Amino acid sequence: MKRPLVEDIRERIDEFTATEKKAAHALLARYPVQGLGTVAQFAEAAGVSSPTILRFVSRLGFGGFSEFQDRLRLELDNQLNSPLARSASMDTDGDADPHVSKMVENIQETFLHLPKGELDGFIKLLADEKRTINLIGGRFTDALARYTASHLRIVRPNVVHIAGQQGNWLDQLLGIGPRDVVVVFDIRRYQAEIIHFSEAAAKKGAAIALVTDSWMSPIGRIAAYVLPARVAVPSPWDSSLALMAIAELLITGVTQLNPARSQQRMLELENLRDDHDPASDSPRGGPDI
Amino acid sequence: MKRPLVEDIRERIDEFTATEKKAAHALLARYPVQGLGTVAQFAEAAGVSSPTILRFVSRLGFGGFSEFQDRLRLELDNQLNSPLARSASMDTDGDADPHVSKMVENIQETFLHLPKGELDGFIKLLADEKRTINLIGGRFTDALARYTASHLRIVRPNVVHIAGQQGNWLDQLLGIGPRDVVVVFDIRRYQAEIIHFSEAAAKKGAAIALVTDSWMSPIGRIAAYVLPARVAVPSPWDSSLALMAIAELLITGVTQLNPARSQQRMLELENLRDDHDPASDSPRGGPDI
DNA sequence: TCCCGATTGTAATTTTTATTACAGGATTGC
DNA sequence: GCAATCCTGTAATAAAAATTACAATCGGGA
Numbered sequence: 001m002k003r004p005l006v007e008d009i010r011e012r013i014d015e016f017t018a019t020e021k022k023a024a025h026a027l028l029a030r031y032p033v034q035g036l037g038t039v040a041q042f043a044e045a046a047g048v049s050s051p052t053i054l055r056f057v058s059r060l061g062f063g064g065f066s067e068f069q070d071r072l073r074l075e076l077d078n079q080l081n082s083p084l085a086r087s088a089s090m091d092t093d094g095d096a097d098p099h100v101s102k103m104v105e106n107i108q109e110t111f112l113h114l115p116k117g118e119l120d121g122f123i124k125l126l127a128d129e130k131r132t133i134n135l136i137g138g139r140f141t142d143a144l145a146r147y148t149a150s151h152l153r154i155v156r157p158n159v160v161h162i163a164g165q166q167g168n169w170l171d172q173l174l175g176i177g178p179r180d181v182v183v184v185f186d187i188r189r190y191q192a193e194i195i196h197f198s199e200a201a202a203k204k205g206a207a208i209a210l211v212t213d214s215w216m217s218p219i220g221r222i223a224a225y226v227l228p229a230r231v232a233v234p235s236p237w238d239s240s241l242a243l244m245a246i247a248e249l250l251i252t253g254v255t256q257l258n259p260a261r262s263q264q265r266m267l268e269l270e271n272l273r274d275d276h277d278p279a280s281d282s283p284r285g286g287p288d289i
Numbered sequence: 290m291k292r293p294l295v296e297d298i299r300e301r302i303d304e305f306t307a308t309e310k311k312a313a314h315a316l317l318a319r320y321p322v323q324g325l326g327t328v329a330q331f332a333e334a335a336g337v338s339s340p341t342i343l344r345f346v347s348r349l350g351f352g353g354f355s356e357f358q359d360r361l362r363l364e365l366d367n368q369l370n371s372p373l374a375r376s377a378s379m380d381t382d383g384d385a386d387p388h389v390s391k392m393v394e395n396i397q398e399t400f401l402h403l404p405k406g407e408l409d410g411f412i413k414l415l416a417d418e419k420r421t422i423n424l425i426g427g428r429f430t431d432a433l434a435r436y437t438a439s440h441l442r443i444v445r446p447n448v449v450h451i452a453g454q455q456g457n458w459l460d461q462l463l464g465i466g467p468r469d470v471v472v473v474f475d476i477r478r479y480q481a482e483i484i485h486f487s488e489a490a491a492k493k494g495a496a497i498a499l500v501t502d503s504w505m506s507p508i509g510r511i512a513a514y515v516l517p518a519r520v521a522v523p524s525p526w527d528s529s530l531a532l533m534a535i536a537e538l539l540i541t542g543v544t545q546l547n548p549a550r551s552q553q554r555m556l557e558l559e560n561l562r563d564d565h566d567p568a569s570d571s572p573r574g575g576p577d578i
Numbered sequence: 579t580c581c582c583g584a585t586t587g588t589a590a591t592t593t594t595t596a597t598t599a600c601a602g603g604a605t606t607g608c
Numbered sequence: 609g610c611a612a613t614c615c616t617g618t619a620a621t622a623a624a625a626a627t628t629a630c631a632a633t634c635g636g637g638a
Binding site for chain 1: 319320322325326358359362365366369386388389392393396397400428429431432433435436439440522524525526528529530533534537538540541544545551552555
């Protein structure tokens with residue numbers, strides 16, 4: 001089923017009758033395009049009659065010609081869309097936006113230099129149910145904190161996104177202790193408030209896990225785990241894309257570290273959702289904080 | 290005639306009607322395989338009716354659907370049998386995390402298929418100071434709305450992130466009219482609330498601009514601009530990374546469409562910031578809503 | 579050489595598919 | 609706010625395609 005059809009044909013070529021072999025060769029000579037036209041075209045190209053083509057595809061195990069074509073299209077789709085067969089058609093899109101290529105480069109570079117142990121430790125920390133996860137971010141990166149929180153909240157309990165007015169932060173700080181984890185998203189310029197919060201949390205015994213733009217964030221000194229990402233793009237702004245890539249990897253990591261729990265929680269949530277009138281449903285993942 | 294059909298389509302995308310664009314995008318997203326099946330399959334994938342597909346290929350200059358398919362097959366044949374097609378798949382990853390390579394691939398694919406005109410129009414819309422920009426997102430994508438808002442808010446006035454309790458949305462809806470733009474981040478499953486909000490806003494005359502995971506979001510029907518992104522990754526979750534890449538491109542685009550204004554506003558904000566005690570600074574870009 | 583089974587093409591049949599006519603609906607311009 | 613125009617989908621129609629039945633043909637073994 002998964003094996004390319006070409007191999008199958010090559011291998012079984014001797015099972016075919018003489019005219020069927022002609023069909024096979026015609027197909028192989030112009031694979032897979034030859035099979036994507038009509039039966040008549042195929043037949044003509046192979047120098048045989050239509051029924052022979054039909055018998056050929058039937059012998060290959062297909063229930064009909066269109067079934068055979070579906071298979072060809074599927075293979076073609078996979079081939080064209082996955083293994084960067086792009087370089088062949090690179091001539092067309094050689095004018096890729098420099099901003100886009102920089103973003104891609106950033107992500108690749110980021111993960112090239114990302115210490116695997118650091119990432120795994122980070123994930124384990126986040127997956128520990130006995131701990132409370134607090135997420136906080138800066139002016140722009142707060143969105144990442146929220147994004148991460150909205151996922152983590154689904155696969156595990158005790159996830160808190162620290163957002164809104166600064167006054168609230170202090171309230172949160174009160175409850176933070178050695179069983180807490182504070183995940184900080186912080187890029188330059190490192191905001192004083194975030195630094196203060198992190199330092200205070202660290203002082204109360206919380207584990208700090210930092211996702212940042214370099215090793216220079218002052219929070220790095222007190223963090224148990226640091227994941228640095230590239231942020232430079234040809235723009236007045238920094239790009240948080242690589243940070244988000246890290247966030248998604250964390251989310252997936254935590255989800256898959258305990259698939260059973262994750263799945264069960266996702267299911268339960270699903271049911272809860274269905275029990276409610278969809279329109280009057282609680283808005284998007286519950287209240288912040 | 291010798292030029293790849295893809296280019297032709299990309300370039301002439303604006304000549305097409307709304308549903309024809311859907312067809313074009315469906316084709317580009319799965320080029321050329323999408324065009325090699327039956328009209329009905331194509332229509333279904335694009336979410337339009339068969340005659341629309343026929344009109345689409347007719348507008349491209351073909352005398353009929355099979356003529357169109359002949360062309361696709363011809364191109365495909367040339368492409369697959371060219372010597373260039375063999376030297377693929379070396380440039381990137383290698384032993385990288387499959388999740389990471391898929392994310393990178395998603396971004397590349399997303400921008401490969403992103404219609405330039407659509408993007409430019411989107412940016413112009415966002416840069417228009419006379420309009421109010423409202424941003425809204427779903428359970429997970431709300432973070433992107435926030436992220437975009439926090440940047441746009443700096444380079445231009447009248448940026449509103451519609452967040453929080455659903456009740457607030459309605460309040461926002463009251464003020465929305467023909468001078469408003471509603472930017473919607475929406476991936477499956479398309480939340481009913483978001484759809485309702487968008488429809489209501491559209492009914493009041495607002496221009497809808499959509500960033501989504503495919504052309505299937507129901508909001509696509511009423512949107513003036515649609516930017517689709519790839520979201521599939523080897524994870525139980527969808528990846529919003531490509532959506533964010535789009536968001537960053539939008540942000541940069543708007544910023545650079547009027548560099549003088551942007552710079553001045555950034556400067557002014559800087560000064561405001563400095564005038565305050567950094568610690569008691571207003572928290573992160575002011576209140577939402 | 580003749581016979582029998584397998585193979586192949588012709589032509590009829592049936593199913594699928596493209597195409598077209600038309601009417602409801604949306605949109606644009608006045 | 610109205611009319612005219614342009615889109616768009618439904619449903620009927622025409623065209624083309626796949627499929628099947630069957631007869632002609634071929635090839636090897638008595």
